[in-house]
Amino acid sequence: MKDFEQLVVQLAGEASMVKPAPHPYLLSLKLIGAGAAYLAVSLAVSGLRPDWTQAISQPWFVAEIVILFAVFVAASLSAALLSFPDLHQKRGLAFAPLWMFALFLVVMWFAWRADSPPAALPLHTIECTSCIVLVAFLPTAWTFYIMRNYASTHFHWAGSVAILSAFSVGALWLRLQEANDSIAHVVEWHYLPTLAFAVLGLWIGRRLLKW
Amino acid sequence: MRKALGGDQAAYAELLRETARLLRPFLSRRIGFEGDADDVLQEILVSIHKARHTYDGNRPYKPWMYAIAKFRLQDYLRVHYADQLRHAEDIDDLENIFGADVTEPAISYESISGEVLKLPEKQATILRLIHQEGYTSKEVATTLGMTESAVKVAAHRAYKVLRQKLER
Incomplete structure (x- = not known):
C-alpha cells in the first residue's frame, strides 16, 4: 500500500467535478417506468387473457394483481435505495418489499380460500415458470445494469429485490395473459418459483453488484 | 464534500484527511494489527472516492461514510477469518499429537x-x-x-x- 499522504494527494488530484447520482425516488421511477412499459408492450404483443372482462369482476383476482404490482413498485424502490451505500438514509423503505410480499401471501391465502370448489388445474406446469423467466430476463438485466452504476453495500439484498422486481413483471404478464384461475397452480408454478429466484438473487447480487 | 463534488481538490484532500482521522480509532478498535488497519483505511478512502457520486450533499456525510467503512471492514474481516480457517489445524490431525508421551522429556x-x-x-x-x-x-x-x-x-x-x- 502506498503512503497515506501520497494516496490523499493522488485521490484529490483525480477529484474532478462529478455529476451526483439522481435521487433514489427518481431512480425508482425510472425502473418502475421501464418495467411498466415493458409489461404493456409484452401484453400488447401477446394479448390479454381472453376472459379478462370476467376475471376483473373477481375481487381476489383484482386484489392479487394490485398487490403484485405493489410488490413490483416496492421492490423497484428498494432496489434504487439499496444502490446507495447508506440506503439514502431510508432504511425502513429499503425493506418495504418484505412487508409487501407478506401482504401478498395473505391475499393469496384468501384467494385460495375463495377458490372453492377449486378451479381445474391446467395441463401445463413448468411452462409457466419458463415463460416468467423468459419475460423477466430483460428487466433483470436492465435493473442490474442500472444498479451497477452506483455503490451498493447490501449487494445480497439488492440482488434479491432486483430479481423480485423483474420477476414481478414476468408474473404480472403471465397472470394477465393466461386464462387460468387455479390458485394452487399459480402459487406452485408462478409465485413459488418467483420467490426461489429472489432467493437466488442473494447470490447473483454478490456476483454482479460487488464493487 | 459539496466543495469536493464541485471539483475543489484542496477541500477534497482536507475531507479525506478528516475522514481518516475519524476512521482510525474506529478501525483500530476492530482490527488488532496496526498495519492491517492502515491498509483497510486506505481501501475505504479509495472506495469513498469511487462512490462519491452517490453522495448528494443534502444529507449527513457521516452515515454515508461509515456505511462504506463498515462495508470494507466486513470485507476485510471475511477474508481474514477465511484465512484463519484455512490455516486452522484439523482436530483429527491433533489426535496423533495427543497420543504422544509428553511427560517424558527428550533431553535429560x-x-x-x-x-x-x-x-x-x-x-x-x-x-x-x-x-x-x-x-x-x-x-x-x-x-x-x-x-x-x-x-x-x-x-x-x-x-x-x-x-x-x-x-x-
Whole structure:
C-alpha cells in the first residue's frame, strides 16, 4: 500500500467535478417506468387473457394483481435505495418489499380460500415458470445494469429485490395473459418459483453488484 | 464534500484527511494489527472516492461514510477469518499429537550438563554462574571482569550452540 499522504494527494488530484447520482425516488421511477412499459408492450404483443372482462369482476383476482404490482413498485424502490451505500438514509423503505410480499401471501391465502370448489388445474406446469423467466430476463438485466452504476453495500439484498422486481413483471404478464384461475397452480408454478429466484438473487447480487 | 463534488481538490484532500482521522480509532478498535488497519483505511478512502457520486450533499456525510467503512471492514474481516480457517489445524490431525508421551522429556539434565562442559571455558562459566549459582548478568560481569552486554552476548551464543547440539 502506498503512503497515506501520497494516496490523499493522488485521490484529490483525480477529484474532478462529478455529476451526483439522481435521487433514489427518481431512480425508482425510472425502473418502475421501464418495467411498466415493458409489461404493456409484452401484453400488447401477446394479448390479454381472453376472459379478462370476467376475471376483473373477481375481487381476489383484482386484489392479487394490485398487490403484485405493489410488490413490483416496492421492490423497484428498494432496489434504487439499496444502490446507495447508506440506503439514502431510508432504511425502513429499503425493506418495504418484505412487508409487501407478506401482504401478498395473505391475499393469496384468501384467494385460495375463495377458490372453492377449486378451479381445474391446467395441463401445463413448468411452462409457466419458463415463460416468467423468459419475460423477466430483460428487466433483470436492465435493473442490474442500472444498479451497477452506483455503490451498493447490501449487494445480497439488492440482488434479491432486483430479481423480485423483474420477476414481478414476468408474473404480472403471465397472470394477465393466461386464462387460468387455479390458485394452487399459480402459487406452485408462478409465485413459488418467483420467490426461489429472489432467493437466488442473494447470490447473483454478490456476483454482479460487488464493487 | 459539496466543495469536493464541485471539483475543489484542496477541500477534497482536507475531507479525506478528516475522514481518516475519524476512521482510525474506529478501525483500530476492530482490527488488532496496526498495519492491517492502515491498509483497510486506505481501501475505504479509495472506495469513498469511487462512490462519491452517490453522495448528494443534502444529507449527513457521516452515515454515508461509515456505511462504506463498515462495508470494507466486513470485507476485510471475511477474508481474514477465511484465512484463519484455512490455516486452522484439523482436530483429527491433533489426535496423533495427543497420543504422544509428553511427560517424558527428550533431553535429560545429564545430557545438558555434558554439553555445557564441552563449551568454551568462558561460556561454560557464565552459564554455570547464571543457572547454578543464580547470579544476575551484572554480577557475572563484575565477577569475570567483563561488561554486562558482553556477558549477555556470550550467554546467547552458548544457548545457540546448546540448542543446535541438543536438537540433533
